Amino acid sequence: MTFLMPSVAIDPIHQFQVSKWLDLNIGGVDLSFTNASGFMLLGVVLTIAFFGVAASKGLLVPSRLQSMAEIGYGFVADMVRGAAGEEGLKFFPFVFTLFFFIFFANMIGMVPYAFTTTSHIIVTAALALLVISIVIGYGFYKNGLKFFKLFAPSGAPFLIYFLLVPIEVISFFARPLTLALRLFANMLAGHIMLKLFAGFAVTLIGAGIAYVPVALLAFSMGVALNALEFLVAGLQAYVFAILTCVYLNDALHPSH
Amino acid sequence: MLIALLAEGAAHGHTPDDAPPAFPPFETWHMPGQLFWLAILFTTLYLAMSRWILPKLSDTLEKRSDRIASDLDQAARLNDQATEAQQALELRVAQARNKARETSEKASEKMEAEMAAETSRVDAEIAKKLEAADARIATLRSNAMANVEQIAVDTAEAMTARFGLKASAGDLKSAVSAAMEKK
Numbered sequence: 001m002t003f004l005m006p007s008v009a010i011d012p013i014h015q016f017q018v019s020k021w022l023d024l025n026i027g028g029v030d031l032s033f034t035n036a037s038g039f040m041l042l043g044v045v046l047t048i049a050f051f052g053v054a055a056s057k058g059l060l061v062p063s064r065l066q067s068m069a070e071i072g073y074g075f076v077a078d079m080v081r082g083a084a085g086e087e088g089l090k091f092f093p094f095v096f097t098l099f100f101f102i103f104f105a106n107m108i109g110m111v112p113y114a115f116t117t118t119s120h121i122i123v124t125a126a127l128a129l130l131v132i133s134i135v136i137g138y139g140f141y142k143n144g145l146k147f148f149k150l151f152a153p154s155g156a157p158f159l160i161y162f163l164l165v166p167i168e169v170i171s172f173f174a175r176p177l178t179l180a181l182r183l184f185a186n187m188l189a190g191h192i193m194l195k196l197f198a199g200f201a202v203t204l205i206g207a208g209i210a211y212v213p214v215a216l217l218a219f220s221m222g223v224a225l226n227a228l229e230f231l232v233a234g235l236q237a238y239v240f241a242i243l244t245c246v247y248l249n250d251a252l253h254p255s256h
Numbered sequence: 257m258l259i260a261l262l263a264e265g266a267a268h269g270h271t272p273d274d275a276p277p278a279f280p281p282f283e284t285w286h287m288p289g290q291l292f293w294l295a296i297l298f299t300t301l302y303l304a305m306s307r308w309i310l311p312k313l314s315d316t317l318e319k320r321s322d323r324i325a326s327d328l329d330q331a332a333r334l335n336d337q338a339t340e341a342q343q344a345l346e347l348r349v350a351q352a353r354n355k356a357r358e359t360s361e362k363a364s365e366k367m368e369a370e371m372a373a374e375t376s377r378v379d380a381e382i383a384k385k386l387e388a389a390d391a392r393i394a395t396l397r398s399n400a401m402a403n404v405e406q407i408a409v410d411t412a413e414a415m416t417a418r419f420g421l422k423a424s425a426g427d428l429k430s431a432v433s434a435a436m437e438k439k
Contacts, residue, residue, distance in 0.1 A: 016280040018290075029288045036286065037293035044297045051309040058316040060323060066316075073313045093306035101301055120280075122287045126294055188281065 012195035016119055016188070036123075039115040043104040051100075072100070076241065083245035087252050094134070095248075098127065099241035106187065106233035110226075118236075119187040121180060128180035131244045139251035150254040179243055186236045190229045197222035408432045 022033035054069035062070055076096045080088045102118055109116025117123055139147040151168040152161055197218050204215035409428045416423045 013279065018280055018283065018286040024289070030285060031289045031292045032286070033293065034286055034289055036290055037297075040293060040297050044301045047301060048304045048309070051305070051313075055309050055312040055316070058312060058319070060316075060320055062316075069309075069313060070317060073310070073317070093302065093310050096310060097298070097302045097305045100305075101298060120290060121282070122290045123294055126291055127298075130298075184281070 012192040012199065015115070015191060015195060018120075035115045036117055036120060039108055040105065040117045040123075043101065043108050043117065046108070047100050047104045072096075079238075079242055080245050080248075083242055084249040084252055088245060088248055091134070091245075091248050095241050095244055098131070098244060099237055102127070102183065102240050103234065103237035106237055107230075109187065109191065110230055110233055116187050116191055118183055119191055121184040124184040125176070125180040127183075127240070128176040131179065131247060132176040135247045135251045138248075139254060142251065143254050147251070147254045150250055154255060175243075175247060179240065183236050183240055186232055190225075190232050194222060194225055194229060197225055405429075405432055405436065408436070 018034045018036050020032040020034050021038055024031045024033055050065075051069050051072075054063075054065040057063070057066065059066055073096070076099055077089070077092060079099075080092050080095050084091065105117045108114050109119065136147075139150070143149075151165050151172065153164070153168070156164055201215045201219040201222060204211040204218060409425070409432050412428050412432055413423065413425075416428070
C-alpha cells in the first residue's frame with residue numbers, strides 16, 4: 001500500500017511546509033525567499049496584472065474584465081462606506097489592498113500543490129497587527145486622548161464603568177488576536193480537511209476493491225469540501241476586510 | 257475501521273527514524289523571511305493599487321457617471337425643447353383654428369348682411385312698386401268715381417229732361433255729389 005502512495009500524499013501538514021527557494025541572509029537574519037514568498041509574489045503579481053489589465057483602458061462601456069475590476073472597486077468602497085462612513089474612504093486603498101491580497105492568496109491556495117500564504121500565522125498576525133497599529137495610530141492622531149473614550153462608551157451609569165472599561169479594553173486587545181487567528185485557522189483547517197479527504201479516498205482505493213464505494217464517498221466529500229473552501233476563501237477575505245473597516249470606524253468615531 | 261485506515265495512512269507519512277516534524281506554521285526559522293517578503297510585497301501591492309489602479313478605476317467611474325449625468329441633462333433639455341415645441345404647435349393649431357372660425361363667421365356674417373341688404377332692397381322695391389300700383393289704382397278709382405259722377409249728372413239730366421223738367425248743370429252736379437256723399 002505504501003509504495004503506491006508517496007508519503008507526502010497522506011501527511012496533511014506537509015502542504016504547509018516552508019522550503020527555501022533562494023538563500024538570503026542579511027545581518028545574520030534568515031530572509032530567504034521561500035515557497036511562501038514565491039506564492040505571495042505570485043498573488044501580488046496576479047492581483048496587479050488583473051487590475052492593471054482591467055483598469056488600463058478605462059472604457060466608458062466596460063469590457064467584462066473591466067466590469068469585474070469595477071465591481072470589486074464598488075464592493076470594497078461600499079464596504080468601507082457602510083462600516084466606517086464617508087471619512088473611512090481615506091483608508092479605502094488600504095482596505096482594497098488588504099482584501100485583494102488575502103483574496104488572491106486564499107484563491108491561489110485552492111489550486112492543488114499551491115502554497116497558501118494565509119495559512120501561516122506569522123502572515124495573518126502581521127496583517128492583523130498592521131490593521132490594529134493603523135487603528136491605534138490614526139485614532140490617537142485624529143482624536144488625541146479622546147480616543148480613550150472608545151473604552152468608556154458614554155451614557156452608562158457610573159458604577160457600570162468599573163465593569164465596562166475592562167471589558168472594552170480586553171475586547172479591544174483581543175481584536176488583533178482574533179483577526180489573525182480567524183483567517184489562519186480557517187485556511188489551515190480547511191486545507192487539512194481537503195488533504196485528509198483526498199488522501200483518504202486514495203488510501204481506500206489502495207486498500208482494495210471492496211473499499212471503492214467508501215472511497216467514492218470520501219472523494220465526493222472532498223469535492224463538496226472543495227466548494228466550501230472556495231466559499232471560505234472568499235468569505236475570510238471579506239471578513240478580514242470588513243472587520244478592518246469596523247475597527248477603523250472606532251478610530252474615526254471613538255465615542256460611537 | 258476507516259479511522260484506523262486513515263491513521264495508518266497518516267502514520268506512513270513520515271518514516272519512524274525522522275524526528276517528529278514540527279508544525280510548519282509554528283516553526284520560527286522562516287518567520288523573519290516571511291515578514292520581510294510580506295512587507296515588501298504588501299507595500300508593493302499597496303503602492304500599485306493606491307498610485308495607479310485605484311485612481312484609474314475611480315477616474316473611469318467618475319467619467320462614466322459624469323457622462324451619464326450630462327447625457328441625462330441633455331435628454332431632459334431635449335425633452336423640454338420637444339415639450340415646448342409641442343406646446344407651440346398646439347398653440348398655433350389653436351390659433352389657426354380660431355382664425356378659421358373667425359373667418360368663416362365673418363364670411364357668414366357678411367353673407368347674411370348681404371342677404372339682408374338684398375332682401376331689404378328688394379322689399380323696398382316691391383313696396384315702392386306696390387305703392388305706385390296703389391297710387392295708380394287710387395287714381396284710376398278716383399277717375400272712375402269722377403266719371404261715375406259725370407255719368408250720374410248726365411243720367412240725372414236725362415232723367416229730369418224725360419220728366420220734362422229743366423235743371424241747371426250746377427244744381428244737378430251738387431245734387432249728385434250730395435247724394436254720393438250721403439252714402
